[in-house]
Amino acid sequence: MTDAAVIRRRTIWLDSRWIVxxxxxxxxxxxxxxxxxxxRMNLSARQLPPLTGSYILGxxxxxxxxxxxxxxxxxxxxxLGGSASLVSVCVGxxxxxxSLSRHRLAxxxxxxxxxxxxxxxxxxxxLLLGAIFGQTPLFLFAVLCFVGIxxxxxxxxxxxxxxxxxxxxxxLVAEGVPRLRRATQIILFLSPILVPLWALVFLEAIxxxxxxxxxxxxxxxxxxxxxxxxxxxxxxVLQDGWPMILATTTLGAxxxxxxxxxxxxxx
Amino acid sequence: xxxxxxxxxxxxxxxxxxxxxxxxxxxxxxxxxxxIALPPGTPxxxxxxxxxxxxxxxxxxxxxxxxxxxxxxxxxxxxxxFDRPATTVISEYLGTTLQLVLGxxxxxxxxxYLNALFFWISAEKQRYARLAGALGSLNAVVFSLSDFVLAxxxxxxxxxxxxxxxxxxxxxxxxxIGSFCVGLPFAAYFALISRRLAEDHLKDPRIRFLTxxxxxxxxxxxxxxxxxxLKRCWSLLLLRFVWLAAGTFVVxxxxxxxxxGYLTIRSVAQRDLNVTQGxxxxxxxxxxxxxxxxxxxxxxxxxxxxx
Numbered sequence: 381m382t383d384a385a386v387i388r389r390r391t392i393w394l395d396s397r398w399i400v401x402x403x404x405x406x407x408x409x410x411x412x413x414x415x416x417x418x419x420r421m422n423l424s425a426r427q428l429p430p431l432t433g434s435y436i437l438g439x440x441x442x443x444x445x446x447x448x449x450x451x452x453x454x455x456x457x458x459x460l461g462g463s464a465s466l467v468s469v470c471v472g473x474x475x476x477x478x479s480l481s482r483h484r485l486a487x488x489x490x491x492x493x494x495x496x497x498x499x500x501x502x503x504x505x506x507l508l509l510g511a512i513f514g515q516t517p518l519f520l521f522a523v524l525c526f527v528g529i530x531x532x533x534x535x536x537x538x539x540x541x542x543x544x545x546x547x548x549x550x551x552l553v554a555e556g557v558p559r560l561r562r563a564t565q566i567i568l569f570l571s572p573i574l575v576p577l578w579a580l581v582f583l584e585a586i587x588x589x590x591x592x593x594x595x596x597x598x599x600x601x602x603x604x605x606x607x608x609x610x611x612x613x614x615x616x617v618l619q620d621g622w623p624m625i626l627a628t629t630t631l632g633a634x635x636x637x638x639x640x641x642x643x644x645x646x647x
Numbered sequence: 648x649x650x651x652x653x654x655x656x657x658x659x660x661x662x663x664x665x666x667x668x669x670x671x672x673x674x675x676x677x678x679x680x681x682x683i684a685l686p687p688g689t690p691x692x693x694x695x696x697x698x699x700x701x702x703x704x705x706x707x708x709x710x711x712x713x714x715x716x717x718x719x720x721x722x723x724x725x726x727x728x729f730d731r732p733a734t735t736v737i738s739e740y741l742g743t744t745l746q747l748v749l750g751x752x753x754x755x756x757x758x759x760y761l762n763a764l765f766f767w768i769s770a771e772k773q774r775y776a777r778l779a780g781a782l783g784s785l786n787a788v789v790f791s792l793s794d795f796v797l798a799x800x801x802x803x804x805x806x807x808x809x810x811x812x813x814x815x816x817x818x819x820x821x822x823x824i825g826s827f828c829v830g831l832p833f834a835a836y837f838a839l840i841s842r843r844l845a846e847d848h849l850k851d852p853r854i855r856f857l858t859x860x861x862x863x864x865x866x867x868x869x870x871x872x873x874x875x876x877l878k879r880c881w882s883l884l885l886l887r888f889v890w891l892a893a894g895t896f897v898v899x900x901x902x903x904x905x906x907x908g909y910l911t912i913r914s915v916a917q918r919d920l921n922v923t924q925g926x927x928x929x930x931x932x933x934x935x936x937x938x939x940x941x942x943x944x945x946x947x948x949x950x951x952x953x954x
Contacts, residue, residue: 502894509673583791587793587795587796590795591795591896591897594795594897594900594901595896595897595900595912596912596916597912597915610799614799614901617802617803617806617807618806618807621803621807624799624803625803628796628799628800628803631796632792632796632800635791635792635793635796636788636791636792638791639787639788639790639791640787640791643787
């Protein structure tokens with residue numbers, strides 16, 4: 381292929397990428413608008429099939445638009461899971477950096493914290509926090525914050541240890557570069573793993589939230605996330621399977637998308 | 648060696664004590680267990696009888712001391728819902744969950760083994776490259792979906808389309824399908840690792856010399872890659888076994904399997920403090936032990952350890 385052809389191909393690719401981004405952003409804006417729109421029950425429009433009037437994806441057992449329900453549930457799931465996973469990654473990142481400390485006591489303490497965390501799987505943390513806070517969004521947020529701490533701490537620690545043991549860091553130490561600047565260099569070195577790390581923790585948070593809501597330990601029906609929606613539609617699955625297929629597909633699409641982001645970044 | 652074993656035992660004891668304390672404090676912060684467990688309007692004297700019977704009549708420190716002493720003897724108290732020793736109740740349900748997880752691990756290992764074998768062969772033979780790529784993508788999708796989504800998809804597929812019954816009493820396929828749902832994400836993860844190992848292994852000049860001379864055959868796989876795979880993955884297997892046992896709540900709920908997850912959700916709903924406490928402690932201590940053992944062995948094998 382000639383240079384001109386390569387440049388032309390790259391230009392088209394860049395253009396198409398902008399178009400895809402614009403379409404995606406428009407769809408997200410539409411989905412948010414749908415999620416925030418009023419979606420009251422309408423008993424005269426129960427269990428309508430897709431493409432019936434304004435019910436593009438049909439309606440559920442009490443006549444609510446399935447599209448709006450799924451958009452609203454997705455928004456709740458994404459906001460809750462996204463914010464909690466962000467907190468989780470930040471705390472894990474700091475813990476991972478702290479575990480590189482030269483102080484034996486600090487290192488030992490962090491090992492005990494990580495051991496404790498690994499001894500309390502997420503669902504058990506949910507049980508404990510549920511017993512303390514009750515089933516509130518705050519409780520669920522606290523549980524989800526707990527989800528990726530250990531994973532983020534370990535990933536940070538392993539990657540930072542690789543940098544600290546490498547020639548670049550040794551050169552910085554030999555040159556007598558101050559500690560703060562060396563720490564900045566470590567953080568800069570670790571920055572590429574933050575997005576995939578966040579994507580993986582986000583994925584885990586979404587699944588934990590959905591699982592907890594499904595078994596009745598998560599959000600209440602007033603604040604219907606995807607897990608609550610699946611639980612609600614699970615009860616009527618024998619009469620009408622379509623709402624559950626839709627909710628499960630949405631959850632699956634989020635999972636695959638987030639995993640794809642992490643996989644592409646990590647290679 | 649003795650030093651690292653001693654250190655591992657100390658870590659297990661410290662972390663177990665930590666977990667026991669966290670669980671004890673957390674379940675007491677939630678409120679007075681007697682008030683929570685007994686129905687509203689229970690007379691005060693009846694409450695006091697129960698408080699004494701459950702060892703909740705002293706100060707928190709005294710209660711903690713009694714709790715540790717009883718725990719040392721393997722006594723978790725009586726289940727409030729079943730009116731039997733909590734250890735007996737837990738052991739009955741634990742069997743179902745362990746069978747489910749054991750089935751899942753067998754499925755995972757068999758699937759990962761076949762995957763690794765296929766990737767090993769396809770790394771040399773270009774005609775399988777597309778198939779290997781598709782299998783890799785399928786593994787990534789299955790891994791990202793987790794057991795929860797897979798259980799619902801199975802329910803929709805088998806229950807709605809094929810009319811399979813998932814009733815806890817009459818369903819016959821719950822257990823097998825449950826094992827697949829729990830095992831497949833782990834199998835996919837295991838397969839992704841084995842693929843990476845196969846690729847890395849083939850880049851090794853010493854292995855390249857051997858494989859160039861003899862080609863990538865099944866016997867080469869067993870001779871060259873399988874020992875590496877087993878060495879790298881056994882600690883992962885140990886950790887995952889406990890994590891799978893701890894994570895069957897949702898699959899058991901979706902597919903109507905009466906295991907430990909079902910028991911936990913039920914005991915939380917019925918405020919059965921002793922059973923909840925017992926299940927949490929059992930899984931927590933199993934996790935701590937598995938984590939520390941795997942970590943110590945990894946360090947011994949020259950790795951950096953996980954903690």
